[in-house]
Amino acid sequence: MTGRTTVAPTARTTVAPAGRTTLVQRERTTVARSGRTAARPGRTTAAPAGRTAVVQRERTTAPAAGTTVVPAGSTAFAESGGVAVVQAGSATPAQARPAAAAESGGAAVVQVGPAGSAEGGGAAVVQVGPAAAAEEGGTTAAEAGGTTAAEVGPAAAVESGGAAVGQAGSATAAEVGVGSEAGTLQDSDAGARIARLARLAGARAQRADVRRRLDADVVAEMGRAGFNRHFVPIEHGGTAGSFTSLTAAAARVGERCTSAAWVATLFAAHGRIAAYLPEPARHELWHASPDVRIAAGVAPPVVRARAVPGGWALAGEWPSVSGADFADWVLLAALAEEPGGAVSRLFLVPADDCTVLDTWHPLGMRGTGSNTVRLDGVRVPAHRTVAREALLRPRAADAARCHSVPYPLVAALMFAAPLVGAARGALADWIGSAPTCDRTEDVLARSSGELRAAELLVRAAAERADSGGVEPLAVAENVRDVVAAVELCGAAADRLFKTGGTRVQAADDPVQRRRRDIEAGASHAMLRFGPSARSYARAVWGA
Incomplete structure (x- = not known):
């Protein structure tokens, strides 16, 4: 390579x-x-x-x-x-x-x-x-x-009725029942495939946290579950699926491993973004399979693209590219100098043209492997780029719903779903540890109530994305609800951690790991409450 x-x-x-x-x-x-x-x-x-x-x-x-x-x-x-x-x-x-x-x-x-x-x-x-x-x-x-x-370690049960596996981070793919056929998140067998991914990811969650990257077979199981193809256009063999099915699947995987759910959701989300590329690029990307893995660094760019005959040349670094180690392609944002001024564009680059720098050393979401991607003068043909502003409009007049909604309506939603799953997992772990604090009942009731509210908010936001309005107020309401849900998850996880006793201070304690994951995920720019509050206020008051 x-x-x-x-x-x-x-x-x-x-x-x-x-x-x-x-x-x-x-x-x-x-x-x-x-x-x-x-x-x-x-x-x-x-x-x-x-x-x-x-x-x-x-x-x-x-x-x-x-x-x-x-x-x-x-x-x-x-x-x-x-x-x-x-x-x-x-x-x-x-x-x-x-x-x-x-x-x-x-x-x-x-x-x-x-x-x-x-x-x-x-x-x-x-x-x-x-x-x-x-x-x-x-x-x-x-x-x-x-x-x-x-690896070695006592056998432990994986989910109710699940297979026995080794100590966290040590199970083989066979022990948790890795599948062989790819499907979708919406077909009749989706539940079984998502459960397989959740079991495998959960068995490897502690290992991923320590190694700062997922195992290759966990990433492969994401494709078999149907994440990679979820938003790929139907004409390219994809599902063009719903936001409701994606967020439900992501939350289920997030119960077992937040990092795996995060990466799986982003592989799906990046397929949706790539659908806006010109047809020659889409054919190049998906002609062999709709299950290719796409990582992305699409935050507002600082790197500048240089015009060259037939396309652009890119040189620079893009931080926090989740799943970069396992990607086939990478979408990168850069400023392109055009006659009317600098335009923010997305460029599709083969992963083989990228260097992945080992820079991801966070407190939480460690298993996402969100390392830095570097390009050294890589040439990108003109057909493999699209303006970022195209994501604000329908992909085509007859596009599927998932390719018709504006990017701000759904961007925060997909980051939130894994964190809802992490909070569910933290609550289950806390309950299973038989806590003995002097306000156990209060902690249980408050935390479970907050989590239930968060689930309802995220579900409503997904349903709005699938079938609701797309006017500015609807967009602002979706972002408001999703960010509020993440805050509720954080509050619940924090309370569970603080009342978990000495046990949760252990480096491999799952409540502690999930709390770190939620805090790290909530720091993402799309999930910050201040910007969402300002957007909502402007939509309400027309300011």
Whole structure:
């Protein structure tokens, strides 16, 4: 791949508590297009001595040397619970009991390192579940560098009736039931696909928070759930879907992982923006699939585009581009000098022409990987750009509703939905921890009431976007309601955190993480109350 690099930590050893194994995890130093690892179908990547090799995809291929295939139903499990391991340098199971985590009759593939590998020379790692759990298109459930995503830790239930998975941040895609077929957020199977994404994202939420980026298989599941294509025009194979279905899906995923819901929602939202590009650009973007991933830096621009024969040249940096590591394309805003003066335009750039700088080190929303994108004199043809002001008007006279509403009516709405989900998750976690503060009933009633009000406000705003008026007052009311909802979510999460006791001070406590996520998300320019209040006042008084 050319152009795009992400600097990641070098190999490191994770020391587990007594009774658990130790895992050596190697991280990739480059991000392949579409978030794919270097693994290819039916192959095993090479790894240094003492390290693991990436597991194979769904091909029926002989395992690499040093790999033992243990049939489902006879897999050995470590005392730590739910993770199959073998003694270093041997194929003898560490403990014989049926494989509870291997689903659908799939085999557990155990990578075996040299003697002593479980204590410092490289860990024995496992992938549990059906072979088809690997992502489509050559991506495996393993994180780059040949290490599988499976780690050690006690099994825990995922949602009511969900599959058992490892400790937060350690579940394999197979354990949570990764799907294989892409669909939409509005078809009959949407609920099951959204639930799968939520389970997988929730199992990896703590890991994403620590690593400051989502796992590749979580991002792939967003496409299968239908997020990427949600606002893609029907003529390009998309859904041209509703705001109600998107916000409901985003909130559901946000209950488990705010960062995953944020990125998934933005992949959908950016498809809506890209629909305003000229037809040649849309064809170039979606001719192969409506599920391509589009990241964006479309805030009011400071970078200037330079006119060149046939198009424009871009050089500069765009901060806070969520999901940039996994994007296929990036939409970037820049000021273009035209005969009438500088015009704010959006430019569609292949992700391979971008460099992603590791600059995202926030307190909350850490898993969004909202790093800085840099371009060094990249040329963008004229057909891959559109004026930002075009987003204020219908895309075409006969455009779908989602392409007819003005951008300000819906921009804040899509940022708010993941935060509503985060507040739901915080309340559920707080209730489950059996708090014992002296005003437990008051905290429960106030926080749940605020959350219910926030949900109603966001739902009403989505319904207005789908079928209501688009006059200035309606736009101002939508923004007002959405921003008020986010403030209610923040108040509820703050109260839950402050009454959670010493437990919530732990770095991996989910109430604390969700509170950080809501505070970070609420700081987005689209969700600030002051500007929305001024817009609403002007709409009411005509000032």
